[in-house]
Amino acid sequence: MKNRLTITSGFKNQRSYLKDTFFTPPFRVANISEHRSDPALYLMVMSSSPGMLDGDEYKIDIVVEEGSRLQLHSQSYQRLFNMQKGAVQLQSIQLHPGSSFSYVQHPVVPHENAIFKGRNRIDVSDNCRLTFGEILTCGRKHSGEIFRYSSYHNITEIYHNGKLMIKDNLLLQPSLVNMAAIGQMEGYTHQATLFHLNTHSGIDVDNVNMLYELLGEEKDVAIGISSPSPKVLAVRILGNGGEQLFSCLQRIAAYFWTIEKNALVS
Template identity: 40%
Template sequence: MDSKVCAHRRRCRRTRLKSLMEKYRLKTGLREQTILKDVFFTPPFNLVEVRENKKNPLLEVMVMSSSPGMLNDDVYDIHIDVINHSQLNLQTQSYQRIYVSKNGTKQRMQVDVGEGAYFSHVPHPMVPHAGAIYFAENTLALTKSSTLLWGEILTCGRKWMEKGEQFTFKKHHTITTIRVEGKTIFKDNLFLLPAALDITEMGQYEGFTHQGSLFFIAPEGDIKKKMDDIHDRLASEADIDFGISLIRENAYVLRVLGNSGERLFRIFDQIRKEEDENINRITKASCLQN
């Protein structure tokens, strides 16, 4: 057989194997509480239930990975299905590193949140190394009665390296689209090209090195009070800048600039824990009434 044909077939086989290695699927189920109904994952992923209080209605799942981070040509394909009246918190194990990537790395994530369902996801910060290229497309489909808490944090890179790697990645592009009953209510298009734009200047990061966004929507509850509580809490935090906006009567988006990924993660994770506890409380009370 021609050597060129053999080489082509080997490349195709490696491509097929690679595409199978970077997927996970999760679908919730309901018994007396939310359970893992259908789970599928391929290396390097593993999905593990980490719910400490087994009586809590909220299912807590951690995404674990045996990979040190995203490598050149990696494509992550993720699908989360939170069925009607179920509750899920999806956690990450550690910071997500994006290594130098000539051809780039990609992530596609589809999340469906059913009627009366709850989904929270505040992943650890992303750390793009020097030369990293990353593209992500996150699409979240909700109903009018769905509750969603969604966070994203981006660092400047390996800030404390001896030579420093602040904003030395090549490109970072993340598109997050949130739809309610098929209608887009929020779209975040983050495109950073450090070689073409000074990210530290006015109108950009303004001297800060990390940025994060947190989106929340719920069918009920006093959104303005939540916003006031968050504002009062963050107003006393040093070395950050933030803004919180009401984007519709039942939803807000919080933006934070800072100099520490751990600090931004702590801020977002605290809000996430409060909403998780709230949904546990509401669901338990509803079960007692029924």
């Protein structure tokens, strides 16, 4: 089944607002903004489906207009069910000048024989801030389905004014590769990836140090933080629990969101 979701975050009278949205089942969009004193927009993407089924195709388009600040939330874990042909998700995100977008998604849980192909295309303009995080689990770990899915292939590309800033090409095929091998998961079962892009002031060295302090108390995880360019920060975390990694990415996203909020106030 082909499913569509579009969201446009506008900016008017010094406030961000939901300018336009369109969705087909199983999608819904809920405004979860709590405080009128906060001019940013907070939305949650909801779904009436338990997960992606064989043959599903999700097409998601998100536009954050000039000056707007949008923080997007997912509702729950995304399950990928048993498949023969596979499921596809295409996600396009556009940030206009002076806008901000933060989105940390719940973990993906691929069931036995699941086949998934995903592509995230993110276009960022000048004076923008982006935080984008995703988490992949090994499957239904507590049901004994550890790396029983067939294939998971997800590509994320982030462009600044048409120039490619970072590309993440994640391909996991447990039936062909030993997931515990060196260079693979090396004994861990879950992985999280987060990208932060700042085309206004760039990445501060203090940000990297603060993230290590922020995650320093975490147990049984492996954390890598790098800055492939002066404007990009990349975080990769390996662990053994979806909730733990989700909490880590949420704290990182909250850290950057608060920094920007304080800068706007001052």
